[in-house]
Amino acid sequence: MTTSSPLQTAADPTTGNQEEGSIELRRVRRTYGDVTAVDDIDLTVHPGEFVTLLGPSGSGKTTTMMMVAGFEELTSGMVLINGRPVDKLPPKDRNLGVVFQSYALFPHLSARENVEFALRMRRVRPAERRQRAEEALERVGLAKLGDRRPRELSGGQQQRVALARALVFNPSALLLDEPMAALDKRLREQMQEEIKTIQRSLGISVLFVTHDQDEAMSMSDRIVVMRDGRIVQQGAPDDVYAHPVNDWVANFLGDANLLPCTVLERSGETAVVDLGELGVGRVRDRGASGDRYAVSIRPEHLAFIPADRTENSASGRVVTSTNLGATIRHRLRVGGQDLLLRELSAGRRTARELDGEVFVGWEQDEAQLLVLES
Numbered sequence: 626m627t628t629s630s631p632l633q634t635a636a637d638p639t640t641g642n643q644e645e646g647s648i649e650l651r652r653v654r655r656t657y658g659d660v661t662a663v664d665d666i667d668l669t670v671h672p673g674e675f676v677t678l679l680g681p682s683g684s685g686k687t688t689t690m691m692m693v694a695g696f697e698e699l700t701s702g703m704v705l706i707n708g709r710p711v712d713k714l715p716p717k718d719r720n721l722g723v724v725f726q727s728y729a730l731f732p733h734l735s736a737r738e739n740v741e742f743a744l745r746m747r748r749v750r751p752a753e754r755r756q757r758a759e760e761a762l763e764r765v766g767l768a769k770l771g772d773r774r775p776r777e778l779s780g781g782q783q784q785r786v787a788l789a790r791a792l793v794f795n796p797s798a799l800l801l802d803e804p805m806a807a808l809d810k811r812l813r814e815q816m817q818e819e820i821k822t823i824q825r826s827l828g829i830s831v832l833f834v835t836h837d838q839d840e841a842m843s844m845s846d847r848i849v850v851m852r853d854g855r856i857v858q859q860g861a862p863d864d865v866y867a868h869p870v871n872d873w874v875a876n877f878l879g880d881a882n883l884l885p886c887t888v889l890e891r892s893g894e895t896a897v898v899d900l901g902e903l904g905v906g907r908v909r910d911r912g913a914s915g916d917r918y919a920v921s922i923r924p925e926h927l928a929f930i931p932a933d934r935t936e937n938s939a940s941g942r943v944v945t946s947t948n949l950g951a952t953i954r955h956r957l958r959v960g961g962q963d964l965l966l967r968e969l970s971a972g973r974r975t976a977r978e979l980d981g982e983v984f985v986g987w988e989q990d991e992a993q994l995l996v997l998e999s
């Protein structure tokens with residue numbers, strides 16, 4: 626790509642603005658009557674970063690995006706784009722590429738005209754418009770389909786046109802709200818990879834919304850978990866997954882073994898806990914405090930070990946073993962509790978002897994002390 630390419634993003638060091646591409650929310654709040662859709666959130670997307678809002682239906686993801694895009698007013702707080710407050714700027718002057726589920730293509734315009742529309746609104750001359758639209762369509766792999774109307778395109782191709790329209794005016798950042806919700810699994814995974822490739826090659830910041838945890842895990846530099854209009858936890862995907870702050874996050878992000886415990890000692894990043902019949906364990910501690918505690922261990926972080934150890938292990942019995950193809954899921958009865966253990970199936974016998982005694986162990990770093998909310 627040459628430096629004169631119209632698709633070069635604003636996140637270019639030569640522009641001199643260190644914050645080009647950043648999005649910042651400061652104590653942003655939005656209420657509708659007595660519903661608080663977004664409850665004083667603070668959030669920063671750094672230049673070039675891929676940040677995902679992940680949360681269940683109604684947790685405030687779309688409302689947050691609409692306030693950043695300028696389609697919704699803030700009840701209070703402030704949004705800054707490229708380090709500058711944008712409260713007085715209408716959506717088209719915020720320089721954000723937007724793909725929202727509800728933000729459909731114009732049915733009577735061709736794919737190319739749909740993409741050009743974004744430039745027409747910005748008063749770009751026709752010859753340049755055409756060239757830039759062609760380039761944007763090529764980037765999303767639709768160079769040959771520019772003349773087709775939306776109804777002559779598949780769902781995935783329509784989403785790509787929407788993406789081309791969002792990229793064509795060199796936005797400083799992209800806002801993508803469930804852009805692939807209507808696509809089937811295969812197409813979805815393909816689009817996920819394409820969006821990541823485009824994002825990396827342009828170095829553009831992305832604020833992404835999904836309620837699909839796999840999608841969030843695979844695409845994001847950072848995941849922001851939302852619940853009831855608030856941010857519950859944020860961090861790198863593997864970090865949030867392995868070290869949830871409470872049982873709600875642990876369960877929302879997949880299967881978790883939650884072992885109720887009493888905290889005996891806390892120092893730095895480690896806690897010593899009494900797990901009742903499972904003995905004493907040493908686990909990771911993030912310092913969260915509450916009335917009741919548990920240790921969370923992901924099923925794939927539990928392993929069969931040859932013999933019991935003094936710490937971070939227990940003995941139990943196999944209740945069921947199920948081959949799921951790539952993995953085997955074992956249901957165990959350990960110290961009066963049901964635990965899940967997942968192991969790769971490659972090279973392993975499918976079923977353990979049912980009801981036979983087994984020993985399971987876990988690494989201290991993969992067991993997280995968390996607060997029990999429910």
Ligand SMILES: Nc1ncnc2c1ncn2[C@@H]1O[C@H](COP(=O)(O)OP(=O)(O)OP(=O)(O)O)[C@@H](O)[C@H]1O
Nearest residue numbers: 657660661662681682683684685686687688689836
């Ligand atoms: N225009 C509105 N009027 C009244 N309440 C609204 C309005 N828009 C959103 N809400 C409420 O605000 C809360 C957050 O909605 P929002 O659309 O932001 O959720 P979401 O996280 O995007 O959910 P989903 O995953 O279903 O898209 C919900 O309780 C919703 O009913």
Ligand SMILES: [Mg+2]
Nearest residue numbers: 686687688802
């Ligand atoms: Mg939504």
